[in-house]
């Protein structure tokens with residue numbers, strides 16, 4: 430599955446950096462004594478994993494697993510160089526992990542999330558504090574559950590702003606918006622996963638594609654809930670687009686406009702103008 434490929438890459442990197450740590454541990458400790466991280470800040474978040482009731486596509490009211498009752502979940506924002514501590518309190522009915530998609534996690538492998546690879550799941554009723562350091566990343570990433578199919582509803586954006594005194598290499602924007610593209614199943618997510626595991630067949634196709642948890646106004650009963658942003662003609666906006674879908678690649682466009690890609694997966698890109706983007710699961714694009 431596309432969404433998970435990257436994580437195997439991490440494991441290799443982590444194993445390699447593990448070897449380096451053994452050799453570098455004393456120079457690093459010396460360095461640690463003298464090094465003062467200028468304006469780096471520490472942020473604290475609390476993620477309560479819990480069930481919440483949501484209705485989409487007419488009658489389909491159901492409980493889904495969420496962080497803090499929100500679907501999509503809260504945005505984690507910081508500046509490059511900052512450290513974020515997230516206390517995950519699992520009040521849900523499942524064992525779960527949270528993964529920081531695309532963050533290198535140097536020296537924090539046990540906070541990285543893939544279940545049974547870098548950490549055991551956080552048991553239902555337990556809590557675990559994860560440390561995330563943005564050493565290289567700048568732009569847009571996301572976090573998501575890394576257990577079974579739970580990331581279908583347990584996910585949110587990560588926004589990493591430039592360090593104080595530095596700025597993004599693209600023109601100033603009037604405002605910015607985060608668009609999390611995703612999928613909604615009327616069925617119970619655990620059942621969708623279990624059915625595929627038991628039958629060996631493909632996963633049941635989702636009932637709707639979503640933007641920030643809302644099916645578009647083409648979908649039944651969603652006219653009042655479609656995600657909308659208000660913009661002023663002639664102004665420049667930044668859209669942070671995240672594909673949180675389990676398995677769907679999306680084409681994304683803004684009617685009557687071209688988009689300029691200026692970043693992807695928390696790295697800046699050479700500006701690229703096109704009528705649309707194609708975005709795969711796990712990927713992010715920053716668009717003007």
Ligand SMILES: *[C@@H]1O[C@H](CO)[C@@H](O)[C@H](O)[C@H]1NC(C)=O
Pocket residue numbers: 486487488
């Ligand atoms: C909603 O539920 C009612 C009553 O159960 C049923 O008659 C109707 O067909 C349902 N509509 C949809 C779109 O599922």
Ligand SMILES: *[C@@H]1O[C@H](CO)[C@@H](O)[C@H](O)[C@H]1NC(C)=O
Pocket residue numbers: 491492493617618619620
């Ligand atoms: C989803 O299905 C699982 C397994 O069948 C069950 O334990 C869980 O309670 C169900 N969740 C909801 C919200 O119905």
Ligand SMILES: *[C@@H]1O[C@H](CO)[C@@H](O)[C@H](O)[C@H]1NC(C)=O
Pocket residue numbers: 522523524552553
């Ligand atoms: C969570 O993990 C524990 C320990 O492995 C296990 O006993 C329990 O059944 C798991 N809970 C669920 C809901 O899968």
Ligand SMILES: *[C@@H]1O[C@H](CO)[C@@H](O)[C@H](O)[C@H]1NC(C)=O
Pocket residue numbers: 518555556557
């Ligand atoms: C977190 O778990 C520890 C035990 O591991 C417990 O003492 C503490 O009260 C828990 N905190 C919360 C907020 O649940």
Ligand SMILES: *[C@@H]1O[C@H](CO)[C@@H](O)[C@H](O)[C@H]1NC(C)=O
Pocket residue numbers: 650651652653
């Ligand atoms: C949208 O909201 C209006 C006013 O509250 C209501 O009359 C209408 O039935 C709603 N439409 C849908 C599709 O939910």
Ligand SMILES: *[C@@H]1O[C@H](CO)[C@@H](O)[C@H](O)[C@H]1NC(C)=O
Pocket residue numbers: 685686687703704
């Ligand atoms: C988008 O770019 C194409 C190719 O450069 C151009 O032909 C078209 O007019 C542009 N569309 C808009 C809405 O600017």
Ligand SMILES: [Cu+2]
Pocket residue numbers: 432528529530531573711
């Ligand atoms: Cu991921």
